[in-house]
Amino acid sequence: MSLFRQLWLAVIASTIIAFAGSFIVSMVTARDYLEQQLAIKNNDNAASLALSMSQLDKDPITVELQVAAVFDSGQYAQVRVIDPDGKPMIEKTSPPSTGGVPDWFISLFPIESHPGSAQVTNGWTQFGTVELVSHNQFAYGELWNGAFRLLIWFGGGGMLMGLIGMQILLRIKRPLDAVVGQAQAISERRFIRIDEPTTPELKSLASAMNAMVSRVKAMFEEEAARLEQVRREATLDSLTGLANRSYFMNQLASALNDDDAPPNGSLVMLRLADLAGVNRRLGRDSADELLRRIGAHLSSHASTQPGAAAARLNGADFALLLPGNDNPAPIADQLLALLRDLVAAGLIDGEGVGHIGSGVYRHGESLASLLSRVDAAIASAEGEGNLGWRCANSDDAQCANNNADWRKVLECAIETxxxxxxxxxxxxxxxxxxxxxxxxxxxxxxxxxxxxxxxxxxxxxxxxxxxxxxxxxxxxxxxxxxxxxxxxxxxxxxxxxxxxxxxxxxxxxxxxxxxxxxxxxxxxxxxxxxxxxxxxxxxxxxxxxxxxxxxxxxxxxxxxxxxxxxxxxxxxxxxxxxxxxxxxxxxxxxxxxxxxxxxxxxxxxxxxxxxxxxxxxxxxxxxxxxxxxxxxxxxxx
The missing domain is CATH 3.20.20.450 (EAL domain)
Structure with a gap:
């Protein structure tokens, strides 16, 4: 059963209980009060009628007219005059009437109209006794109306309290819904945090859930960091941060064979011809700095082109894969300029210690074919002695058709x-x-x-x-x-x-x-x-x-x-x-x-x-x- 239904049941039950108690107490009190008022009225009116009759002639017609005048007002159920011997002289009686009040209400709260009486005198002698009994239909009507007003008041008050309770429950339910949503997210292996409510009890619950999520997330991040280190050790060169040979060869194979790879691209390789000599002459620190500078330069190129990858293949060989780029000349020129700057900076102490080879490939070319062409280009550059770059020739390497109206081709293909x-x-x-x-x-x-x-x-x-x-x-x-x-x-x-x-x-x-x-x-x-x-x-x-x-x-x-x-x-x-x-x-x-x-x-x-x-x-x-x-x-x- 929902909280809203339970709330309304509680409001209805409490309203009924409060109404029943108030109804009984109010009705009993009102009934006693009305009975007292009827008794006082009967006595006062009986005394008034008796005094009036005592001052007038006592002939039967006059007495009857006075009784009739009082009875015909419609407020009395019975008016009679009794002689001193107890025999009725005049008696007027009207049939009982409830005035539209239900019988069950009358039987539940009966109202007795006690008769009022007074002595009628003729000089110093007793003429008779007057008795009046007022109708109780007016009292029943007033009591019934009071009960109806009480019911409306409690019904309206209960409805108002229910609506107020709903608003309070909605305010309570919002943070509860957030906690439920958080629990559901955790069951789906999603770890989210929620805002903590101001209600102390709910705040402690939300705080505990958030703390649990933070701990789980921290454990998750620690494990992810550990695995990232494992990945770097397995796929990257520790000195330069570039991909190692095995990982780069996998990337190169994917570029050549994967279905969604670009149709062509370039492979650029750089070889330091005398790394061992640099290490021996200038020291290991200088040699490491040389490798790091080259690695940073290649990495910056790779980061600017989607799908590009840079690698250190072994101690002295570097490679740069450029999918979708069929013009490696600008990159090669920049690498040559880098080598000259390194010579000027004293990290390389000679001109013939670096050579560059490149090749343009098409999707589907074998890995061995591409590597052999680029290796041949490097060998050709090494044969010249000084810093140089050679591009491998290939009859299969074709540039993309830059003149084709691709927009028209794509729009036509979609339309048709x-x-x-x-x-x-x-x-x-x-x-x-x-x-x-x-x-x-x-x-x-x-x-x-x-x-x-x-x-x-x-x-x-x-x-x-x-x-x-x-x-x-x-x-x-x-x-x-x-x-x-x-x-x-x-x-x-x-x-x-x-x-x-x-x-x-x-x-x-x-x-x-x-x-x-x-x-x-x-x-x-x-x-x-x-x-x-x-x-x-x-x-x-x-x-x-x-x-x-x-x-x-x-x-x-x-x-x-x-x-x-x-x-x-x-x-x-x-x-x-x-x-x-x-x-x-x-x-x-x-x-x-x-x-x-x-x-x-x-x-x-x-x-x-x-x-x-x-x-x-x-x-x-x-x-x-x-x-x-x-x-x-x-x-x-």
Whole structure:
């Protein structure tokens, strides 16, 4: 039973009890008072009539006229004159009347009208006795009206007290609702704090809940910090903070093979030819400072371009991956200028100690082919002796067509529905399908090639057209769900999430197909989610009530920010394939991913591995705590 119903029952019960007590006491008191007033009235009027009769002639007609005059006023039930022997001389009686008062009320509170009497004299002798009995119908009427007014007063007062009680209860209920919401969020592995109310009892409850949330969050953050350190040890070079060789090779393989990677890009490599000599001549501290300066320069370049990555491959080799950039010349020139500045600063004591090689690649090129071309370019630069840069030649390397009217192509493709989704299975360790991952494909021209998202989404991002493409993808997914597919996942771009109009249009679209929303999985890339985090939170808050599953894909490179995800209501994470490649042979990554899965499970998230290439990788995932996987090694069902 709700608190409001209990409140109203308590108010009604207390009102009835108070009314019953007051009613009985008031009615009994009023009845006694009315009986006294009737008795006094009867005696006074009897005395008045007797005095009047005593002063007039005592002939029967006169006496009867006087009695009739009093009786005909209608206030008396009986008027009579009795002689000294007790025999009635004149008697007037009217039938009993209740005046519309219910019989049950009369029987519950009977009013007796005691007769009043007075002596009538004739000189010094007694002529007779006058008796008057007033009607009690007027007393009953007054008593009944008083009871009715009392009922109205208590009813109105009870209603007023109920309304006041409701307002008080609403004020009490608001902080209680907040505590209930906090408890529900904790059951969903979301740890949120609430404002503490001013009511002392409720304040202590809210304070205790907030303290518990703070402790859990602190434990969560401590574990996340520990795992971030494990990740850095497993994937980063301790001196420069750049990616180590194994992690960078995984990133490079993803750039060459992943479906949503840009269609082309550049790889730039820098080699210090005499690092051992620098270390010997200038000392270890100077050599370390040299490496840190080069690492900081490469890291600054990587941070300004989406998807870029910088690495220290070994003691003297550095690499910079630039997806979507097919002109590495400006970067190479800046690296040469950096090396000259280091020579001028005394950190390098010679001209022929640094060489740069670069190569432009296309999506699908093999890792060995690209590395061999760039290695050949470095060897060519080393052959010249001094600081130099050489770019690898490749017949396969083609620049993007900068002259194409991409806006027209994209608008035409959307208008003519030259868009489709392809399917990749996402399954758990037992092979059960979790959902179908459905990336978007676009046909630039009729009967033309279907382009992967990596080919057109970067252009759409520059042209602010990602919202239309994402809405089209969601609409295609809903159509597939309507045909009976179990579950479909669609990628949304970070630029779309940033657009408030897109969020509202998506909400309206899903609201009209709400029966399908529970089978729709919507995911945003890690870089887009954290780059526009406030908008991402607004997106999850708007879409989650519709029943969609929400997640982040390509997760892991910004693992240190996982603490921001504990209270926004996500459902799953897809871990970036660069952490998954060769996971069966990388203990450092295994420790990191096992901890990542543990933390994610503690906040109620499903964890899925991306880009699983081999059966050995797939077999390792359940031991690390993964709930599912996608990639070439996952069989189609």
């Amino acid at each position: 529905q030259r868009l489709r989704l392809i399917e990749f299975p996402v399954a758990n360790s037992s092979g059960t399908l979790l959902h179908l991952e459905c990336p978007l494909r676009l046909q630039a021209a009729e009967d033309g090639e279907w382009l992967a998202a990596g080919s057109f989404m970067p252009v759409a991002s520059r042209l602010a057209m990602t919202s239309e493409l994402d809405l089209a993808a969601v609409n295609l997914a809903l159509e597939r769900l309507a045909l009976g597919l179990p579950a479909v996942a669609v990628n949304l771009s970070g630029e779309s999430i940033y657009d408030a109009d897109f969020r509202q249009r998506l909400h309206a679209m899903l609201g009209h197909r709400r029966e399908l929303a529970a089978r729709l999985w919507l995911e945003v890339a890690e870089i887009g989610a954290f780059q526009h985090f406030d908008e991402f939170v607004a997106f999850t808050g708007l879409i989650r009530p519709l029943g969609c599953r929400l997640g982040i894909e390509h997760f892991g490179r910004q693992f240190s920010q996982i603490g921001r995800l504990h209270d926004i209501g996500l459902d799953y994470l897809k871990v970036d394939g660069s952490f998954i490649r060769a996971i069966d042979s990388q203990p450092g990554n295994q420790a990191f991913l096992k901890g990542l899965c543990g933390i994610a499970h503690n906040i109620g998230l499903t964890v899925i591995a991306e880009g699983v290439q081999t059966q050995d990788e797939l077999d390792m995932l359940p031991e690390l705590g993964f709930d599912g996987a996608t990639g070439p090694a996952v069989p189609r069902v």
